[in-house]
Amino acid sequence: MNMQPPYQAPYPPQQVYDYEFDDAQNATIASAALWARVLGVVMIVVGVASLLNCNVITLIINLIVGVNLLGGGSSLSMVVSTQGNDIAHMMQAIGKLGSAFKTRVIATLIGLVLICLFFAVVFVLAIAGAASSR
């Protein structure tokens, strides 16, 4: 009466529950992979070109975002070109694209704070100048 062997899965549970995207879904993912990689390359090129204006900050931000977009695009194309590990590749892509968005958001917020600080300093200096001239 050994009933245990029939219930034991012969393969790991993750293999059993893995999902395989169909052709229509693969076409959508392939399109996203293509444009993510194109945008990544363009961002890196624009970042390198910004060195002509000695703009190192743009170079660093564009490099980080571009590399993450390239990585995300590669993971998305792996979803299409490989079989048996689609969800893992998709999660990798989502993680890398999330890092790209995070970098952009943080850089924009820091830029906004710096602009506000600049105007605040100019405003304070203008008031101080006006007060001392009286």
Place this chain on the structure above:
Amino acid sequence: MSSMSPVYVLVMQPMGYAPQMPMQQAAGYEFNEVENGAIANTAKFARIWGWISLVSGVLLLGMSLLVIFALAAMFATMHSSGSMPSALSTAKITALGLSLLPSSVVSILGGIFYISSGSSLYRVVTTQGNDIPLLMDAVKQLSRAFMIEAIAMIVSFVLGLAIGLMNMGGTT
């Protein structure tokens, strides 16, 4: 008793193994807690970036329309009264305003697609039973946003390069 064992195996095997994979494929895929955490993080930043892009696009559009209509009308009045230098013609101011329009439209469209993508990703986390269609919707919106942004960046980069080279040619 030993003769009943094979019967058990034959009966239990289909219930234990066979239906699992087809059922899972038919019902789609449900992301687990860890996967939902990563998706929620990406959804949050995609939506924030979308709003930043949308707001900056609307501000740029407002600035563009202000330059095209208000400033051009003001300078046209000044120009007719002869109190404005000829270098700042109405046509040049209108051209400056028009040059801001494509950037604003790209920012607004990109922002809408990023927000839409982030919302779909967020629904993947908050709903059950429809994860794959929602994920595909998010991927489709992301693809559109990437395409618009990439084409706009290529066009503006090539135009900027051409204008820069023309100016260099003009000064030498």
